[in-house]
Amino acid sequence: xxxxxxxxxxxxxxxxxxxxxxxxxxxxxxxxxxxxxxxxxxxxxxxxxxxxxxxxxxxxxxxxxxxxxxxxxxxxxxxxxxxxxxxxxxxxxxxxxxxxxxxxxxxxxxxxxxxxxxxxxxxxxxxxxxxxxxxxxxxxxxxxxxxxxxxxxxxxxxxxxxxxxxxxxxxxxxxxxxxxxxxxxxxxxxxxxxxxxxxxxxxxxxxxxxxxxxxxxxxxxxxxxxxxxxxxxxxxxxxxxxxxxxxxxxxxxxxxxxxxxxxxxxxxxxxxxxxxxxxxxxxxxxxxxxxxxxxxxxxxxxxxxxxxxxxxxxxxxxxxxxxxxxxxxxxxxxxxxxxxxxxxxxxxxxxxxxxxxxxxxxxxx
Amino acid sequence: xxxxxxxxxxxxxxxxxxxxxxxxxxxxxxxxxxxxxxxxxxxxxxxxxxxxxxxxxxxxxxxxxxxxxxxxxxxxxxxxxxxxxxxxxxxxxxxxxxxxxxxxxxxxxxxxxxxxxxxxxxxxxxxxxxxxxxxxxxxxxxxxxxxxxxxxxxxxxxxxxxxxxxxxxxxxxxxxxxxxxxxxxxxxxxxxxxxxxxxxxxxxxxxxxxxxxxxxxxxxxxxxxxxxxxxxxxxxxxxxxxxxxxxxxxxxxxxxxxxxxxxxxxxxxxxxxxxxxxxxxxxxxxxxxxxxxxxxxxxxxxxxxxxxxxxxxxxxxxxxxxxxxxxxxxxxxxxxxxxxxxxxxxxxxxxxxxxxxxxxxxxxx
Numbered sequence: 001x002x003x004x005x006x007x008x009x010x011x012x013x014x015x016x017x018x019x020x021x022x023x024x025x026x027x028x029x030x031x032x033x034x035x036x037x038x039x040x041x042x043x044x045x046x047x048x049x050x051x052x053x054x055x056x057x058x059x060x061x062x063x064x065x066x067x068x069x070x071x072x073x074x075x076x077x078x079x080x081x082x083x084x085x086x087x088x089x090x091x092x093x094x095x096x097x098x099x100x101x102x103x104x105x106x107x108x109x110x111x112x113x114x115x116x117x118x119x120x121x122x123x124x125x126x127x128x129x130x131x132x133x134x135x136x137x138x139x140x141x142x143x144x145x146x147x148x149x150x151x152x153x154x155x156x157x158x159x160x161x162x163x164x165x166x167x168x169x170x171x172x173x174x175x176x177x178x179x180x181x182x183x184x185x186x187x188x189x190x191x192x193x194x195x196x197x198x199x200x201x202x203x204x205x206x207x208x209x210x211x212x213x214x215x216x217x218x219x220x221x222x223x224x225x226x227x228x229x230x231x232x233x234x235x236x237x238x239x240x241x242x243x244x245x246x247x248x249x250x251x252x253x254x255x256x257x258x259x260x261x262x263x264x265x266x267x268x269x270x271x272x273x274x275x276x277x278x279x280x281x282x283x284x285x286x287x288x289x290x291x292x293x294x295x296x297x298x299x300x301x302x303x304x305x306x307x308x309x310x311x312x313x314x315x316x317x318x319x320x321x322x323x324x325x326x327x328x329x330x331x332x333x334x335x336x337x338x339x340x341x342x343x344x345x346x347x348x349x350x351x352x353x354x355x356x357x358x359x360x361x362x363x364x365x
Numbered sequence: 366x367x368x369x370x371x372x373x374x375x376x377x378x379x380x381x382x383x384x385x386x387x388x389x390x391x392x393x394x395x396x397x398x399x400x401x402x403x404x405x406x407x408x409x410x411x412x413x414x415x416x417x418x419x420x421x422x423x424x425x426x427x428x429x430x431x432x433x434x435x436x437x438x439x440x441x442x443x444x445x446x447x448x449x450x451x452x453x454x455x456x457x458x459x460x461x462x463x464x465x466x467x468x469x470x471x472x473x474x475x476x477x478x479x480x481x482x483x484x485x486x487x488x489x490x491x492x493x494x495x496x497x498x499x500x501x502x503x504x505x506x507x508x509x510x511x512x513x514x515x516x517x518x519x520x521x522x523x524x525x526x527x528x529x530x531x532x533x534x535x536x537x538x539x540x541x542x543x544x545x546x547x548x549x550x551x552x553x554x555x556x557x558x559x560x561x562x563x564x565x566x567x568x569x570x571x572x573x574x575x576x577x578x579x580x581x582x583x584x585x586x587x588x589x590x591x592x593x594x595x596x597x598x599x600x601x602x603x604x605x606x607x608x609x610x611x612x613x614x615x616x617x618x619x620x621x622x623x624x625x626x627x628x629x630x631x632x633x634x635x636x637x638x639x640x641x642x643x644x645x646x647x648x649x650x651x652x653x654x655x656x657x658x659x660x661x662x663x664x665x666x667x668x669x670x671x672x673x674x675x676x677x678x679x680x681x682x683x684x685x686x687x688x689x690x691x692x693x694x695x696x697x698x699x700x701x702x703x704x705x706x707x708x709x710x711x712x713x714x715x716x717x718x719x720x721x722x723x724x725x726x727x728x729x730x
Contacts, residue, residue: 021688304726306717315704321729323386325707325717326695332706339680339699341706342690352671352690361669364686 006053006134007111007209009098012042012062012070013085014117017365018280020353021338022316025365030116031069034314035278035287036299041117043073048120049112052127059083059101060116061094080235086244092258093250096216096227097243102209104234109209110137113255118202118277119287125273133206133269136174140267143215143260144174144206147199147268148275153189156279156346158182158201158256160268166196169270177266180256199268202275205255211265219262226250280346281331285312300334312344338364371418371499372476372574374463377407377427377435378450379482382730383645385718386703387681390730395481396434399679400643400652401664406482408438413485414477417492424448424466425481426459445600451609457623458615461581461592462608467574469599474574475502478620483567483642484652490638498571498634501539505632508580508625509539509571512564512633513640518554521644521711523547523566523621525633531561534635542631547621564633567640570620576630584627591615645711646696650677665699677709703729 015028023029030042037044042060049058055076061083062070070082083097095113102109112130120126129146137144147160149169162168162175169175180201184192192198205212217224226246233242260266278284288297296305300315304323313322314333324332331344342349356365380393388394395407402409407425414423420441426448427435435447448462460478467474477495485491494511502509512525514534527533527540534540545566549557557563570577582589591611598607625631643649653662661670665680669688676695678687689697696709707714721730 021686302725302729304720306720320702320704321386321726322704323707323717323721324705325713327706330691332704334699334704337685339685339687339697339704340689341692341697342688348690352688355669355671356688360667361686364667 001131001135001138003053003134004057005106005108005110005138007057007059007102007106007109008049008053008114009083009095009102009111010042010045010049010058010060010114010116011091011094012060012066012116013088013094015063015088016279017353017356018350019284020356021333021335021340021364022314026065027069028066029279031066031073034284034299035119036289037119040073041119042070044120045114045116045118046074046077048123048126049114051123052130056081059098061085061098063088084243085247086240087247089247089250089252091255092216092220092253093223093247095212095255096220096224099209099213099216100227100231101234103213104231107210110134110207111209113205115203115277117279118275120273120275122273129269129271129273130206133174136269137207137211140174141208141211141265142174142267143212143263143265144267144269145177145260146202146204146206146275147270148202149270150193150198150200153186153193154200155183155186155189156283157277158203159184159189159192159198160201160266161192161195161198162268169197169199172270172272174267174269177260177268180261180266182256199270201256201260201268202271203256203277205260206269212259215259215263215265220253220258223250223253223258281312281314281333281349282344282346285310285344288312310344366496366500366503368418368499369422370471370473370475370503372422372424372467372471372474373414373418373479374448374460374467374476375407375410375414375423375425375479375481376456376459377425377431377481378453378459380428380453381644382718382721383715384649385721386698386700386705386729387679392434393431394644396431396438399649399664400484401654402484405438406484407435409485410479410481410483411439411442413488413491414479416488417495421446424463426450426463428453449608450612451605452612454612454615454617456620457581457585457618458588458612460577460620461585461589464574464578464581465592465596466599468578469596472575475499475572476574478570480568480642482644483640485638485640487638494634494636494638495571498539501634502572502576505539506573506576506630507539507632508577508628508630510542510625510631510633511567511569511571511640512635513567514635515558515563515565518551518558519565520548520551520554521648522642523568524549524554524557524563525566525631526557526560526563527633534562534564537635537637539632539634542625542633545621545626545631564635566621566625566633567636568621568642570625571634577624580624580628580630585618585623588615588618588623646677646679646698646714647709647711650675650709653677675709 059081064084161179291297294309301318302321306325308327311330333340424446429449526544656662659674666683667686671690673692679698698705
């Protein structure tokens with residue numbers, strides 16, 4: 001197909017604290033290389049897309065405050081490909097912004113929505129899959145998402161049940177989605193896993209710009225209404241003011257909840273490439289290769305560990321001696337201004353870290 | 366009595382790692398203020414003695430490498446009152462050096478041997494006790510040590526059994542010692558405590574210089590022999606060379622083992638003043654006043670503690686946020702170049718820390 005019609009919108013606006021205290025509001029995960037690959041997540045994502053579609057067709061959507069971080073990582077990005085969100089309103093408003101922008105540029109645009117913080121190691125298989133997906137949406141008027149065969153009853157992911165049950169997944173072709181379920185509890189996740197008719201929703205979407213425009217106007221009229229008529233403002237001197245007003249007034253809503261769960265045009269493509277949403281300290285643990293016999297994993301300078309196991313020690317500056325004894329299933333993170341010692345269980349970490357929302361901890365966020 | 370005959374020899378040569386990583390070989394405990402009193406241990410010790418005896422009668426014995434640290438803390442110390450040990454050979458050789466030095470200066474010298482790293486809060490009672498002890502040794506030819514009534518079966522102390530049993534302790538007068546036992550095991554310590562006829566040996570000694578000279582020549586002739594004739598070298602240009610040779614050749618032996626356990630002139634003075642050999646992280650725990658409801662104790666900047674109890678957090682720079690969850694009975698010490706996380710139990714700490722003797726950890730000692 002003609003890749004001139006193929007676009008990618010990289011979503012890079014997240015400001016999570018899931019890798020706190022290494023990730024901060026001032027430098028979130030996508031601008032870091034916590035998995036020690038040699039490149040930040042966003043740079044990996046950009047380079048991966050560059051192998052598939054023309055450079056000028058890759059857009060980045062991010063928060064205004066991350067403009068400099070994006071330009072630091074992707075200095076070759078041209079300013080018309082950088083869409084700045086004045087307020088964080090989740091993925092649906094950003095996608096609306098990108099959709100109108102692309103439609104004005106090319107009414108035949110197809111585009112992929114790609115998170116900026118995934119690890120995908122088999123890039124060739126990824127590229128082939130994405131190309132196939134672009135071809136599929138050219139021929140089929142669907143909202144396509146990418147699905148991964150689940151390997152464990154993970155409660156951090158969204159699950160998609162396919163029409164036609166497990167047999168429908170045999171073909172490795174896109175399948176119509178029956179239901180979406182975001183982050184089920186453990187019991188439900190086990191049932192999903194056992195049934196064989198669920199896939200993890202990998203959070204990557206692909207569609208014709210025109211198709212998603214129609215579906216958003218249908219399912220999120222209270223959001224798209226705010227942007228009515230702004231096609232004329234795009235690329236002009238009033239764009240920034242227009243965008244600021246629309247985002248200020250609009251609700252916070254995700255693509256998954258606002259569109260995908262409501263549309264009857266959702267299809268899912270069972271993909272074969274490895275994919276990891278390394279979104280928590282616990283999931284990062286599997287990526288660290290420097291580990292000892294007791295399965296302690298290190299991204300640090302010198303470590304002395306005794307009577308400890310399954311524990312992660314993270315010290316981005318890699319200068320200190322970190323001496324630990326008697327820790328099991330812990331995470332130890334030592335940064336310049338914060339030391340964290342916490343069980344590495346995602347929920348315990350998340351609950352604990354929610355406290356840094358208190359005003360007294362503002363400077364450490 | 367005439368305080369011109371009263372001297373004090375402050376022992377400040379120790380290079381322990383008991384407060385590692387805050388104390389280092391390069392700056393051991395006596396030059397620190399880990400208990401946050403506002404003054405270092407050695408400065409407290411010096412000031413405490415200044416209230417009892419003339420300034421010119423207070424000597425400090427330390428390792429050559431600590432000369433600058435002593436002068437930083439006691440800038441008014443005159444050089445003839447600073448005795449430098451060329452090699453660390455424990456307390457007996459240092460005491461021999463001090464004994465000959467004092468005898469040359471004043472044949473009627475009485476002197477107290479005082480560790481430099483104790484906490485004694487009731488300084489007036491201490492002063493009165495020391496004065497009484499000087500008077501006692503003036504009249505009685507004994508090797509006097511100070512005893513504290515034990516309050517728990519502590520295995521870190523030496524115990525002295527008195528002649529005459531518990532009745533002998535009623536008078537609060539010096540009592541003859543029957544036996545010394547260094548660091549008994551827990552079972553034995555409990556028996557000692559229950560018997561009522563044991564005191565903790567506080568490691569402070571007081572005697573006539575002439576008495577200790579004779580007893581050392583009797584019980585440690587292999588050490589005193591090395592120093593024979595050196596009275597003539599003292600205070601001359603060859604002193605340093607003489608001392609270096611004597612220390613190089615001499616054995617490593619403590620006053621307690623080399624003299625006190627062997628002599629039949631050991632007496633012990635049951636003292637009333639509070640006395641704490643804050644010699645381990647665990648014992649320091651009781652001194653930290655900044656603590657929360659869960660008995661976590663802090664000497665740090667900002668701390669966020671959850672599901673944690675009886676845990677100490679020490680951060681001498683007091684700059685970081687230290688966020689801990691799920692730690693019980695731990696010590697967390699964060700210094701510029703070392704982070705330690707370890708159960709605060711003395712033995713576990715000591716065993717763990719013994720590993721820093723390995724060559725790879727040299728720079729962190």
